[in-house]
Amino acid sequence: MASKAWFDEVRERAAKALNKPSPYGLDVDISPFLSLAEPKSRGLLDTSKAEEVGVNLKANAMYIQVDQVYFNYLSRIPGVEVLRIEDFIDQRRDEAYEYIWRLVDPATDKYTALAALRGRGGYFIRVKKGAKVEEPIMACLYMSYGGLQAPHNIVIVEDNAEATVYTGCTIAPEVLGLHVGISEFYVGKNARLRFIMVHSWNKVAHVRPRTVVNVDDDGEYISYYVNMSRVKTLQTYPTVHLASNARAFLASILLGLGDADLDVGSGVYIHGDNGSAELISRALARDGSKIIMRAHIVGEGASRGHIDCRGLMLSNKASIQTIPGLTARNPNVMLTHEASIGRLAEDEINYLVSKGFSKDDAISAIVRGFASIEIKEIPDRVKSYIESIEKVISEKAL
């Protein structure tokens, strides 16, 4: 069967890539996670941790995964299907093989290879043709025990459909873990996917999400990513492919705490004509954290694109680097970028104090303003989660 051959090929290719490092980010030794027996997790979800990353556990469509042992999912929303990835494969193997490992190459690097060989769980979400779903579809990926968590997520938003997927990823304190989330998103013609991902890890966790998004004609992909707490190392570089008239808006807010090493970027390939992309990132570096912000837009069709990277230095020991890139392969392309890094501006603080703010309130307002990115047409419920997360970030940044 074609599907069996495909999954065999995925494993074969992955096995050959187990020593292939990622071009970006600190290298993590994956051998302990490869040979490790399944951890003795009891699979208990810490609901307070889930709520901390904004996950509404009473949602009508949701997916919960604890470590690689506990999975729960449901959908009471018409037009929305939610399954665990293995159940999707078991139930519809021939369909699954058209989507799984099609956008993300299992041989991309050793982390994708590890996920292909040892990963378990992840969500399959399908929003059916024409369905306009207002309520966010929630997912919570929680690591309670440590070791490896490598879920494989597939989201399909069919033609003319619209949905918001909200994923919160978090971990118990002091638990040593490697999280490699593989995400492949398919946005159909004239469809819209808003994807919000909130990460809250711990100071010993390594995180290597791998995401590729395909947006069909007239479709739209809006992404909002936040790292809101300590992490040992984090490297990710989601890539989006846009067809004609398709649009992408990717925002990321990165808080560097402790000795965290963050290398976060995003790339958009505008293949079709009249596509547009906007990549916005904000980095707040405290303590001895190191943050690299990457962003790249490739204009192959007649298109427009803009990159805006800003860094706020909150410590003498931290570092921030921005690496914006623009590539035009078509004369009818208009691509721009702006990047800036600085510390809190005395002028802005003094201005607010002259308006009656205390100095502390002025600093807090400026940091919060820095960390807030306006995302148009986002459901009010999601907006309020994001606002509360921005508040937490500004508090932690100070």
Add this chain to the structure above:
Amino acid sequence: MPNIVLSIENLSVSIGSRVAIKDLNLEVPNNTILYLLGPNGAGKSTLLRTIIGYPGYNVLTGIIHFENEDVTDKPMEYRVSKGLALAHQIPPKLVGIRVIDLLSTLCKRGGCAINDVAKEMEIEHLLYREFGKGFSGGELKRVEIATLLAQRPRLALVDEPDTGVDVDSIEIVARGLKKLVEFSPHKSIVIVTHTAFIARYIEPDTTCILLNGSIIRCGEAELLYKVMRHGFKGLV
């Protein structure tokens, strides 16, 4: 209530190693629209920033009394809490802070309604925009005066409300300044200008001329019109 709202005696101020204000004396009585005129670099903005207590403006000598209290060594936070307010000549851009965010914080303290303030200054269309980003000169001034209306200060110090502003906006700005006078329990205001365009819409009671860091002359409204006709050179 004291007859003199603000009095400055023998004030000298340095910014870094440069002495920008020299032995300056000034009084702002009740019921007074006071215009402070001077060419570029005369020390007008420095004086206003010193009065409100901006960091980096070092008082070398002299005393500043506000409502009979010596505030010379008080921090800016304290002076603002006592009712002094400054409308900046060029407010900074505030990344990620919308006009409505700032006004709502100020209105919570001052007890105003954002919509009333926005309507007064005709800035309803700017409320959800990032503060200062992409604003025209007139919009920037109108928003700045709106922040003062929200603060409801006892004495407003207004720096160059007419610079870089179109005619329509000047009228709106002047309307806002009149409102600030109305709000002031002293019915007083200090307006700094070097073009004096704003004086067509809000008439001065007193005009003082600042040159090279010192007040060289104060007089009635006529002095302002004299400067408008002949410039500052004839006054030296």
